[in-house]
Amino acid sequence: MAPDARVMAHCHWHERADRHPTFILLHGLEGSSSAHYMRGIADKAWAAGWNVVRLNQRNCGGTEHLSRGLYHSGLTHDPLFVLRELIEHDGLSAIAIAGYSLGGNLTLKLLERFPAARVTAVDAAPQMTEVTAARAEGADRLATVTARFEDLNFPPASFDLVASAMSLHHVADKAPLYARLFRWLAPGGALRVADQFLGATEAIQARHWDLWLAFCREPGHCTEAEIQSLIDHAAAHDHYEPLHAHFRYLAAAGFAVPDCVWRNSMYAVITAERP
Numbered sequence: 009m010a011p012d013a014r015v016m017a018h019c020h021w022h023e024r025a026d027r028h029p030t031f032i033l034l035h036g037l038e039g040s041s042s043a044h045y046m047r048g049i050a051d052k053a054w055a056a057g058w059n060v061v062r063l064n065q066r067n068c069g070g071t072e073h074l075s076r077g078l079y080h081s082g083l084t085h086d087p088l089f090v091l092r093e094l095i096e097h098d099g100l101s102a103i104a105i106a107g108y109s110l111g112g113n114l115t116l117k118l119l120e121r122f123p124a125a126r127v128t129a130v131d132a133a134p135q136m137t138e139v140t141a142a143r144a145e146g147a148d149r150l151a152t153v154t155a156r157f158e159d160l161n162f163p164p165a166s167f168d169l170v171a172s173a174m175s176l177h178h179v180a181d182k183a184p185l186y187a188r189l190f191r192w193l194a195p196g197g198a199l200r201v202a203d204q205f206l207g208a209t210e211a212i213q214a215r216h217w218d219l220w221l222a223f224c225r226e227p228g229h230c231t232e233a234e235i236q237s238l239i240d241h242a243a244a245h246d247h248y249e250p251l252h253a254h255f256r257y258l259a260a261a262g263f264a265v266p267d268c269v270w271r272n273s274m275y276a277v278i279t280a281e282r283p
Contacts, residue, residue: 009159013089014239015063015064015065015086016041016064017041017061017062017063017064017090018041018042018050018062019059019060019061019062020050020054020059020060020061020062021059021085022054022057022059023246025098026098026099026100026117028057028058028059029057029058029059029096029103029104029196030058030059030060030061030102030103030104031049031050031053031058031059031060031061031104031105031106032061032063032087032090032091032094032103032104032105032106033046033050033060033061033062033063033074033105033106033107034063034087034105034106034107035062035063035064035065035068036063036107039064039068040068040246041062041064041068042062042063042183044270045180045269045277046062047062048073048205048259048270048277048279049106049200049269049277050062051269051278052265052267052269052279052281053198054265055265056196056275056281057196058264059100059169061090061094063086063087063090063156065086065087065252066086081211081262086106088153091103091105095192102200102202103222104168104169105170106169106200109251112166126149126150126151127149127150127151128152128153128162128166129141129151129152129153130152130153130154130155130157130160130165131152131154132154132156132157132178133154134156136141136151136152137152137154138152140152144223156178156179157175157185158185159183160188161188162192163192164191164192164194165191165192165193165194165195165197166193166194167193167194167197168193168194168197168198169193169197169198169199169200170189170192170193170197170198170199171199171200171201171202172199172200172202172203173202173203174202174203174204175203175246176201176203177203177204177205177246177247178245178246178247179247180247181249182249182253182254182257183257183260186254186258186260186261186263187256187260187261187262188261189261190261190263190282193282194282195282196281196282196283197281197282198279198280198281198282199258199263199279199280199281199282200277200278200279201221201254201277201278201279202275202276202277203275203276203278204246204248204274204275204276205248205249205250205251205254205271205274205275205276206248206249206250206253206274207250207274208250208251208252210220213274215273216274217274219273220273220274221235224238233261248274251268251276251278254266254278255278258278258280262282263280263281263282264280264281264282264283265279265280265281266278266279266280267279267280
């Protein structure tokens with residue numbers, strides 16, 4: 009870390025912290041350690057037995073007085089310093105990093121710094137996996153798989169964390185997928201899903217669509233032709249289900265403590281743990 013820079017983190021330690029895995033959470037653009045998604049994930053990780061470090065990026069969360077420089081999507085020095093401090097000073101050996109938006113970019117860049125880390129990126133679109141591979145600059149710790157969720161096959165206990173963003177609503181039969189995700193996670197692993205979900209009633213779902221259409225029609229967002237194209241695409245390819253259906257599938261697959269940690273109309277973040 010630069011001599012003229014300091015950062016603030018909210019840390020949550022279990023008794024005998026070195027016997028618990030530790031989650032470092034990185035917030036997104038204009039966020040902070042107090043963002044709702046940061047607090048929600050922290051609560052669930054803590055309940056699952058993880059230590060949690062909610063890290064403010066430089067100048068965020070009311071810390072403008074601590075550093076002269078500004079944070080940006082490529083500034084890995086600060087989280088890298090914190091990570092090394094946890095390993096070398098606190099003696100922690102099992103550490104995972106999760107990032108949101110800009111924080112996700114930082115997480116990918118941190119991969120370049122740690123030769124023992126392994127990430128598997130999956131998308132059905134070859135353009136997406138090609139861009140991801142290019143951004144990783146050939147790092148041999150990043151594997152990309154171009155396939156639909158339904159066609160994936162990994163050995164049991166392949167991952168400590170599975171994160172899905174805006175993908176599961178494309179899957180028609182979600183129960184078998186959750187069962188496979190459970191098998192692919194190692195014991196103690198975590199599942200994090202950010203996606204679109206059906207309203208619990210027709211009235212709620214209609215309200216969600218009204219809010220979405222109002223947002224799309226704000227100045228500079230979408231034309232009527234673009235909105236109709238999105239509606240047609242959703243009708244042809246998307247398979248939305250309510251949160252309670254997802255929780256039922258997760259429980260049947262064997263996941264523990266499924267929960268919704270954030271929701272804004274049709275968009276939500278759900279979590280579950282593999283015992």
